[in-house]
Amino acid sequence: MKTSLRLSLYGAGLVAVFGLAFVAAGVLVPQSVVAERAAATEDAHDAHSTASAEEGAAETALPGLSMSQGGYQLSEVSAPEALDEDGTLSFSVRDADGVALTEYTEEHEKDLHLIVVRADGSEFRHVHPEIDDAGTWSLPWTWAEAGTYRIFADFTPGDSESGITLTSTINVGGEFTPVPASDDVREATTGDYVVTLTGDLPVGGSSTLALEVTKDGEEVTTLEPYLGAFGHLVALRDGDLAYLHVHPEGAEPEPGQLSGPAVDFATEAPTAGRYLLYFDFKVDGKVHTAEFVLSTAGTAEDSADTSSTHTTTDEAPAEAPATTTTDDGHDDGESGH
Numbered sequence: 001m002k003t004s005l006r007l008s009l010y011g012a013g014l015v016a017v018f019g020l021a022f023v024a025a026g027v028l029v030p031q032s033v034v035a036e037r038a039a040a041t042e043d044a045h046d047a048h049s050t051a052s053a054e055e056g057a058a059e060t061a062l063p064g065l066s067m068s069q070g071g072y073q074l075s076e077v078s079a080p081e082a083l084d085e086d087g088t089l090s091f092s093v094r095d096a097d098g099v100a101l102t103e104y105t106e107e108h109e110k111d112l113h114l115i116v117v118r119a120d121g122s123e124f125r126h127v128h129p130e131i132d133d134a135g136t137w138s139l140p141w142t143w144a145e146a147g148t149y150r151i152f153a154d155f156t157p158g159d160s161e162s163g164i165t166l167t168s169t170i171n172v173g174g175e176f177t178p179v180p181a182s183d184d185v186r187e188a189t190t191g192d193y194v195v196t197l198t199g200d201l202p203v204g205g206s207s208t209l210a211l212e213v214t215k216d217g218e219e220v221t222t223l224e225p226y227l228g229a230f231g232h233l234v235a236l237r238d239g240d241l242a243y244l245h246v247h248p249e250g251a252e253p254e255p256g257q258l259s260g261p262a263v264d265f266a267t268e269a270p271t272a273g274r275y276l277l278y279f280d281f282k283v284d285g286k287v288h289t290a291e292f293v294l295s296t297a298g299t300a301e302d303s304a305d306t307s308s309t310h311t312t313t314d315e316a317p318a319e320a321p322a323t324t325t326t327d328d329g330h331d332d333g334e335s336g337h
């Protein structure tokens with residue numbers, strides 16, 4: 001129905017992206033995985049068994065699958081027990097001696113990034129709690145839907161160079177209606193904005209995903225810096241919710257600098273399958289989250305000659321079944337920066 005409009009938007013996006021758009025590059029696979037993989041490759045060269053060693057290292061290094069990592073452990077998580085009950089979500093990070101960690105290294109303007117998402121991929125929230133002197137992180141919290149949730153605490157200890165992602169599970173009682181798994185979703189509506197995802201997700205290697213924001217059919221060129229970038233992409237592997245990335249890397253925007261309509265992310269999927277993607281962007285002082293589903297396509301070698309990130313796929317983008325506009329939580333504490 002909107003095919004012609006969509007195609008023209010693609011065309012317009014091409015010009016803007018290659019002409020003038022600021023590119024915020026991000027890497028889906030965190031540094032720890034890259035380091036592990038590099039180490040594995042070195043070892044494997046000695047052992048003459050490159051492939052299996054690489055794969056093994058990448059598998060065990062995926063973040064967000066354990067409540068303990070690198071000598072740190074997530075404490076029990078306290079949260080409201082009933083739906084629609086206003087309360088507090090709180091937890092701490094304990095070191096090997098069981099002492100709550102109080103020293104953190106700021107990453108993307110925050111000491112700790114908290115992601116909460118239901119196991120079916122819905123109800124996504126990316127928020128920033130406050131820490132007290134005892135090392136307890138907390139923020140006001142209300143559950144709007146029943147179900148089993150995963151929380152991810154993404155942080156870098158004060159004495160460490162590399163980030164850690166710890167996870168835990170919370171069950172929220174009540175009538176539970178899971179959101180059914182969908183086919184790929186490449187177009188999402190959030191508030192007044194339509195976000196289109198182009199690019200493919202090969203297994204291994206790197207490719208680029210571009211997220212283009214439009215409003216009323218017009219390109220949005222007033223994307224504002226949010227947490228040190230023009231957009232953030234969280235990717236969770238469907239099935240185990242392995243946590244593949246949060247924030248993009250690359251040069252930080254200058255204060256007051258604007259960008260758009262597209263934000264690019266260098267991406268890599270560790271295994272074949274479906275990935276749940278959550279794109280945070282900020283316009284007019286408000287943070288929006290657009291949600292996508294993307295299945296892996298081919299290998300890095302297959303897409304190596306696909307230099308354009310805006311290669312149009314054969315299929316029209318699927319309509320987005322679920323989107324969110326987040327008013328709360330996102331803008332907390334930003335004035336401090």
Ligand SMILES: [Cu+2]
Pocket residue numbers: 110112113114126127128227
């Ligand atoms: Cu964050």
